[in-house]
Amino acid sequence: MKNYLFVVALLCACSKSKTQDTPAPAPASSTGSAGSAAAMTPPPPAVYTPSADTTDAIKAAIAAPDRDEKDRALDAGRKPGEVFTFFKIAPGQKVGELFAGGGYSTEMLARIVGESGKVYAQNTKDIMDRFARGPVTERMAKPVMKNAVLVEQPTETPFPPEAKNLDAVLCILNYHDFVWQKVDRAKLNKAVFDALKPGGIYAIVDHSAPAGHGVADVETTHRIEEDVVKQEITAAGFKLDAETDVLRNPDDKRDWNSSPKAAGDKRGTSDRFVVRFVKP
Numbered sequence: 061m062k063n064y065l066f067v068v069a070l071l072c073a074c075s076k077s078k079t080q081d082t083p084a085p086a087p088a089s090s091t092g093s094a095g096s097a098a099a100m101t102p103p104p105p106a107v108y109t110p111s112a113d114t115t116d117a118i119k120a121a122i123a124a125p126d127r128d129e130k131d132r133a134l135d136a137g138r139k140p141g142e143v144f145t146f147f148k149i150a151p152g153q154k155v156g157e158l159f160a161g162g163g164y165s166t167e168m169l170a171r172i173v174g175e176s177g178k179v180y181a182q183n184t185k186d187i188m189d190r191f192a193r194g195p196v197t198e199r200m201a202k203p204v205m206k207n208a209v210l211v212e213q214p215t216e217t218p219f220p221p222e223a224k225n226l227d228a229v230l231c232i233l234n235y236h237d238f239v240w241q242k243v244d245r246a247k248l249n250k251a252v253f254d255a256l257k258p259g260g261i262y263a264i265v266d267h268s269a270p271a272g273h274g275v276a277d278v279e280t281t282h283r284i285e286e287d288v289v290k291q292e293i294t295a296a297g298f299k300l301d302a303e304t305d306v307l308r309n310p311d312d313k314r315d316w317n318s319s320p321k322a323a324g325d326k327r328g329t330s331d332r333f334v335v336r337f338v339k340p
Contacts, residue, residue, distance in 0.1 A: 108132075110141025117151050118144050121171035126204070131164055137328015140168050142306040147263040147336060153227035154178040156219050156255060158248075159187065159234035160210075162195035169230070170208045179208040180226075182218040184241075216247040218255075225257040232265045233332070236284035239275045249296035253339055262298055262337040264289055265307065267318040267330045282319040286333040298337035307332035 110119055118141055149155065151174045160166045160181035169179045183192050200210050211219060215238060219226075229252045238245055252262055269276070269283035277283045294300055312331035320327060 106136035108135035108139070108141075110139075111145075114141035114145045115150065117172050117174070118149070121168055124171060124204075126202075127167075131167065134164060134328065138164075139306055140165075142304070143265065143334060144168065144172060146302075146304050146306065146334060147228060147230065147261055149173065149228060152176045154180075154223070154225070156180040156182065156223055156226050156229040156252075158182055158215065158218055158229065158231040158252075159184075159237060160196065161187070161192055161234070163192075163199040165230065165232045166196070166208060167199060167202070167205065170205050173207065175207055177207055180211050180219050180223045181208055182211045182213060182215070184215055185212055188212055215241070215243045217251055218248065219251070223255055226255050226260055227257065228261040228263055229256060230263040230265075232263075233267065235264055235266045235289055236269075236275075236278040236282055239284065240279040245292055246296065249293055249298075253296050253298065256339045258339055260339045261301070262293060262339070264293070264335045264337070265332055268312070268314055268333055270314045281315065281317045282322075283314060283330075286335065289333075290335065293337050297340070299340055301336045301338040303333065303335045305334075307334050 108122075110122055114122075122135065122141055149169060149172050151172065153173045154177060155169055155173060157166055157169060157179065160183050163181065166179060166181040169181075170177075173179060181196070183196065188196070196210060199205060200208060209220075211223075213219070238248065249262075256262065266286070266289065267281075267283040269278075269281070269285045271285065271287075273283075274285050274288055290300060309329055309331040312329065314331060316326060317323060318326075318330040323330070
């Protein structure tokens with residue numbers, strides 16, 4: 061009898077030990093294991109499809125198979141098809157770019173204007189030394205960039221003497237930087253005016269500051285009130301030609317830092333104004 065009780069006790073102890081050492085199965089969810097895995101996996105980058113009215117040349121530039129995937133990942137937030145179509149960028153043009161940075165827009169412009177066109181991409185020495193020299197130099201080595209010229213000059217005198225009768229000058233997301241950089245913007249805008257041909261386009265995209273903030277947010281949240289930009293550029297002799305809401309986001313509270321390093325997951329979602337000025 062004693063032996064029988066000992067065996068029963070031993071079996072109970074083993075059963076209890078197995079229950080404690082074996083992890084309990086995960087609770088079932090309404091979506092099953094596949095749904096749980098999906099919830100833990102970051103969503104893939106948004107797929108960007110240009111609008112139907114995007115020109116064929118711009119569609120081809122966006123779809124080029126040799127574009128870097130890091131550039132392609134920015135397309136959904138920047139909408140190059142709609143933006144460059146609005147700015148009337150086309151094959152054969154001569155264009156200038158202010159504050160080219162690492163060259164996302166520079167490469168897009170080079171692809172659009174093609175071998176018969178020309179792109180003058182401006183950065184200051186300070187910007188080059190701080191973050192752009194490596195990335196933009198690497199980009200300029202691509203065969204597709206052979207029609208682009210990297211210009212390292214002060215912003216007030218952004219282009220070389222041969223950059224005359226340009227079809228367009230673009231400033232993408234950087235006009236606000238000229239304020240905290242203490243750029244003489246009247247001198248800059250005159251230089252752009254002089255570089256453009258009659259009918260040439262001065263193209264501006266920037267992050268919107270709240271109404272009434274003026275230039276107060278240019279260094280804190282990297283935004284500027286669009287009315288300030290309009291006043292400064294029209295004061296240089298330009299005519300306000302058109303604007304589009306293609307990059308507008310009414311849900312943006314305009315209270316967060318929109319600079320690329322600070323924006324994080326919000327990059328590409330700021331409320332941005334897109335304005336086209338023309339030299340009469």
